[in-house]
Amino acid sequence: MNILVKSAKIIAPNSEYHLQTKDILIENGMISKIDASITPNNETKVISYDNLHVSEGWFDSSVSIGEPGHEERETIANGLQTAGLSGFTGIAVNPNGFPIADTNADIGFLKAKAFGKATDLHPIGALTIKSESVDLAELFDMKNAGAVAFGDYQKPVSNPNLLKIALQYAQNFDGLVLSFPQENKIAGKGIVNEEVNGTRLGLKGIPALAEELQIARDLYILEYTGGKLHIPTISTAKSVNLIKEAKKKGLDVSCSVAIHNLVLTDDSLVEFDTNYKVLPPLRTKTDTEALVNALNEGVIDFVTSDHNPLDTEQKKVEFDHAMYGTIGLESAFGALQNVVTTEKAVELLTTARKRFGLTSEGIKEGVKANITLFNPDETYTFSEKHILSTSKNSAFVGAELKGKAYGIIANNQVLIQEN
CATH class of the missing domain: 3.20.20.140 (Metal-dependent hydrolases)
Structure with a gap:
């Protein structure tokens, strides 16, 4: 699977790309290219969201x-x-x-x-x-x-x-x-x-x-x-x-x-x-x-x-x-x-x-893609419609929150919220 993440601001203090907005090309689960602009081919899935940020x-x-x-x-x-x-x-x-x-x-x-x-x-x-x-x-x-x-x-x-x-x-x-x-x-x-x-x-x-x-x-x-x-x-x-x-x-x-x-x-x-x-x-x-x-x-x-x-x-x-x-x-x-x-x-x-003794290679070319996609500025009132768990026992129902995850790219899979 080939994936192109478009115009994402990278939050990665240990990376040379920290706080830069880049395109990220992922091929077969690996980050193959990070550049200011990458043109996808017909077989590439393009991911683009408002105010898109990514991190480890x-x-x-x-x-x-x-x-x-x-x-x-x-x-x-x-x-x-x-x-x-x-x-x-x-x-x-x-x-x-x-x-x-x-x-x-x-x-x-x-x-x-x-x-x-x-x-x-x-x-x-x-x-x-x-x-x-x-x-x-x-x-x-x-x-x-x-x-x-x-x-x-x-x-x-x-x-x-x-x-x-x-x-x-x-x-x-x-x-x-x-x-x-x-x-x-x-x-x-x-x-x-x-x-x-x-x-x-x-x-x-x-x-x-x-x-x-x-x-x-x-x-x-x-x-x-x-x-x-x-x-x-x-x-x-x-x-x-x-x-x-x-x-x-x-x-x-x-x-x-x-x-x-x-x-x-x-x-x-x-x-x-x-x-x-x-x-x-x-x-x-x-x-x-x-x-x-x-x-x-x-x-x-x-x-x-x-x-x-x-x-x-x-x-x-x-x-x-x-x-x-x-x-x-x-x-x-x-x-x-x-x-x-x-x-x-x-x-x-x-x-x-x-x-916990686990490793992460961060965000750079030539490593396995393990990244989170999010919008840090979206504000909303958390309600039961935001609950994905089988059980609904949330202490945050009715709370005003700032920031929302779109999903992840990991293990050569894309998992993204639909709304």
């Missing part, structure tokens, strides 16, 4: 897909389609299906189901068997089967010695360990941020301390063991400071933040809408401001949609009984651009790939 393909480090076991929430096929149309050429998939992905066979199943798709699926293997925080899972076997990291989704490692052993063991094969930042004994039965809004609404609170105490513990363990630790989806100002100090010490630690924790606060809870019930919970304006500053300072390494599709039975219930989670792939770019610049947004949506 985006990567999301935390995506949940129901399959296997919860296909009513999302299938692998539709999840990858949704990711691609939302601008992501690669996603790391959490091990929270049924069964939990804690063996090489489970990892192999996910890889096989995703074979041949435009968007690459990179499985995260469970750190512990059944994500129960009792015994380590088959980390090395899962690594050989294609797992890019190991962690228990939204479940903390309750046994500190288990985290110590995991960090020590994973160093044998350069494995990345994930540790969800919540001390459950402090969180207790809380379901929202422990602050004025939660108290006013009569909802039990999860104090910021629950996150910060766990992070402090994990960083002490990392300092002792060495190894590579990633702390997903932090949400408080003090968490930022803890990680900043750890990086100053030279510890090999990274962290991410969910986009909804960047742009939404617990003020949203006033309507008792369960789409705002997420983990970690939505915090205060002080926290969101600290998180955005940390992004711009480089303390927080990248962002994630933390996409978690849940069907009606899990969300259309009393707030106390609803499951945690919101979908976020479709709204990720538009929501992120409400708090950072376009260039920063692209950086935050691409740098996770390196942390």
Whole structure:
């Protein structure tokens, strides 16, 4: 397949073409020519859109897909389609299906189901068997089967010695360990941020301390063991400071933040809408401001949609009984651009790939095409018609967004939204 991308502004800081408007010719999946103007032949598919921008393909480090076991929430096929149309050429998939992905066979199943798709699926293997925080899972076997990291989704490692052993063991094969930042004994039965809004609404609170105490513990363990630790989806100002100090010490630690924790606060809870019930919970304006500053300072390494599709039975219930989670792939770019610049947004949506041990050749002649196409200036109100996922549990319905993905070109395939 030959493809000509016309008049695209290239956002690629490490490329000689950064901020230049060029034509990009792709032949058989490879970028063969980048020039000011390229004339297509009759067999070339021409892609041309208003205010077209392109960047290295985006990567999301935390995506949940129901399959296997919860296909009513999302299938692998539709999840990858949704990711691609939302601008992501690669996603790391959490091990929270049924069964939990804690063996090489489970990892192999996910890889096989995703074979041949435009968007690459990179499985995260469970750190512990059944994500129960009792015994380590088959980390090395899962690594050989294609797992890019190991962690228990939204479940903390309750046994500190288990985290110590995991960090020590994973160093044998350069494995990345994930540790969800919540001390459950402090969180207790809380379901929202422990602050004025939660108290006013009569909802039990999860104090910021629950996150910060766990992070402090994990960083002490990392300092002792060495190894590579990633702390997903932090949400408080003090968490930022803890990680900043750890990086100053030279510890090999990274962290991410969910986009909804960047742009939404617990003020949203006033309507008792369960789409705002997420983990970690939505915090205060002080926290969101600290998180955005940390992004711009480089303390927080990248962002994630933390996409978690849940069907009606899990969300259309009393707030106390609803499951945690919101979908976020479709709204990720538009929501992120409400708090950072376009260039920063692209950086935050691409740098996770390196942390997870994956390579990207960027945008230049002679490399495999792996690019995202988008319009950074389109403003719109996000509504249910923009949702591509099987489940509709979005915290962004009704939000004003800036920026929209057209789609991707990857794995010698074109995946573009029709409207």
